[in-house]
Amino acid sequence: MVRTPGADDDGEFPAPDVERLVSDIDLAPFLGRAVDPTATPLTDPVPVSEETPPLLALRDLLTDPRFPELFARALRAIDPDFREIFPRDATGVLGEFVRAMSWALETVENARGDRAEVERVVEFARHLGVDHRKLELSTRHHERFGEALTDTLRHLAGRGWDDRLATTMDTAYRVLSTALREGAAAGHGPARVGATVVEVLRPTRDVVVVRLISDVMLDYHPGQYLSVLTPYTPGVWRRLSPSIPANPAGQIEFHVRDVPGGALSGSLVRGVGVGDRWVLARPLGMLDVDRTEPFRDVLMVAGGTGIAPLRCLILDMMRHAYNPRVHLFYGARHPGDLYDLPTLVDLAATAPWLTIQPVSESDTDPWWAGARQELPRTLHRRQTGTLVDVVTGWGSWADRQVLLSGSPEMLRATVRGMVAVGTPRENISYDRP
Ligand SMILES: Cc1cc2nc3c(=O)[nH]c(=O)nc-3n(C[C@H](O)[C@H](O)[C@H](O)COP(=O)(O)OP(=O)(O)OC[C@H]3O[C@@H](n4cnc5c(N)ncnc54)[C@H](O)[C@@H]3O)c2cc1C
Structure with a gap:
């Protein structure tokens, strides 16, 4: 109900008064960068030697055990979207990012100008970009991700951060985000497809068979797996293998086992119900029967x-x-x-x-x-x-x-x-x- 000032006097605040009250409160300390974990200097930053080549110095900062936690907090502080894009406990996925990024930095450093080696890294990033289509990242997300990354590394380096590291980081991230965006742009087919759970079977105490109908047909090869996002653990993507071939009706079936201690499977096995909405993306995988004649059994x-x-x-x-x-x-x-x-x-x-x-x-x-x-x-x-x-x-x-x-x-x-x-x-x- 829209209320006008003085329309009645039943003890509630009229709407415009509420707005005025709220607008008087300074919300800045509760929002965005005010909770930036990089705001307070570290007492024990990562030592950075001038002798170390800048790419390897950046790798050392990335692989510091404090990086995943600090970076996760910096991401959440810099853009609220990252709270949805990454799971609440993002250390697993950021651990994978650290492994990939340190491999890329080391490979480029060791390439010593060998273009083919550098192209191998760029190609890997493009490949990753195709997979990232499922996250529906915008240019702004890429920029904010880069800012949070630089802020976190600068924070870890403390007074050791200098122009040399800043410039190298800027170039490395520009190359990486360009390749990721190129990869995403080159991907074809829908980036992600919604699907509704239509039946749940429980053949054993720790396995569910989940049948879904996807909004549009997702064309995967038999034997491939899909990236799956479910409502039971937001932001947690996992790979699951359809147990029936793709069909025009969009019917898909997955078999999921509760893996003790896992992030997703337990809550999926316990929580899945008819009507739930899942997101499916990017068929991938190598399992296939070679039908070249003469057949090999x-x-x-x-x-x-x-x-x-x-x-x-x-x-x-x-x-x-x-x-x-x-x-x-x-x-x-x-x-x-x-x-x-x-x-x-x-x-x-x-x-x-x-x-x-x-x-x-x-x-x-x-x-x-x-x-x-x-x-x-x-x-x-x-x-x-x-x-x-x-x-x-x-x-x-x-x-x-x-x-x-x-x-x-x-x-x-x-x-x-x-x-x-x-x-x-x-x-x-x-x-x-
Ligand atoms: C190509 C591929 C296809 C897959 N297809 C299916 C599928 O069709 N059905 C399905 O139930 N799972 C499948 N998985 C495993 C699935 O992706 C998840 O890893 C699994 O559901 C556990 O997820 P989680 O978040 O609970 O645990 P996670 O946090 O992913 O893993 C927790 C720990 O359990 C280990 N683990 C993962 N899977 C298993 C398993 N099956 N048995 C024992 N330990 C395991 C992990 O290595 C990790 O150490 C597949 C994995 C891959 C790589």
Whole structure:
């Protein structure tokens, strides 16, 4: 209701009086740079030697353990948008920024004028720029990011900051932000696509199967993963692999496991509900079945929700009349964790080229896992052991194209174990964690 001065007198402030009152309060100390963490000098700045080349001095400032926390606060202070763009705990993502930026500074320093080496760094930044399209950054964001970065490094250097560092930083950041913007401009397809959760299944206590319809079709290749932003942990992007191929109806399915201690997965698994809105971006990834003739048979090894991209590839193969033989090892800790087995058995029933080998580390389910569902019958009986032990127990699979998908630990163990029994390393493909 709009109120006019003196319209009534029921004890509330008339609207214009409220505005006057608020405008009399000096809000400056509560806003923007007043909370800038770089405002007070450090008692123990990072030592900067004049002997150190400026690019390496900047790297030393960046890799100071105080940098991520100070930079996160400087970003939040300089532009409120960064509070939404970055997660509340931004140390993880800023840690990645530090690793990439220090690699870039060192590589350019060591290039000693070698243009090809410098171009490698610029190309990497362009590549990153394509991925950053999902963040919808404006020129102002790039400028503010650069200002916060320079402020934080200057703050860490204290009295050691000089014109030499300021000029080098200015040039390095201009090159970086230009490459990022060039990359973003070159990207094609929608930068991000909204999607609505339409169904949630809970096949085990720690896995959810989430079905969504995207606002427009997102064209990914089977086996690729997407960058996903959910409402459960704002600003936290994670990679998830669709378990069904892209289709004109925009239907997408993800399988997500609760990783203890993780930033997103726990709140997603507990909190996801029908009607939630997610943001999906940028299909990426290398998992693919090589269909060059003559076909090389395929070995697939999936741990837990790592089944998603491999099952997507299998579903896609079912559209072809003729396929290489696929031997799929599907493993989990307990037999009851093999939640996707019923679907896989249905697929194998109509795909004579597909064989499924269930594997679990233990023979029985723990009491707290709830009532045991009978596992469907597969051609090969379930074997007990870790995936790597069972897979390598069959031999070296040296004649196969090998596709792996699972936790970082499972990937490491399986690659190491397979190479040790004679699988050529170049035959093994997986997307790096
Ligand atoms: C290419 C790719 C595709 C992926 N696809 C899927 C998918 O389809 N479904 C899915 O559930 N997850 C998938 N992930 C993992 C996912 O991106 C998240 O890392 C995971 O959901 C945990 O997120 P988080 O924020 O809870 O924990 P994070 O903060 O990301 O990670 C916490 C810790 O757990 C480790 N970790 C990450 N994933 C696993 C895992 N599966 N098992 C054990 N430890 C793990 C991380 O290395 C880190 O040390 C994929 C990852 C990659 C790289």
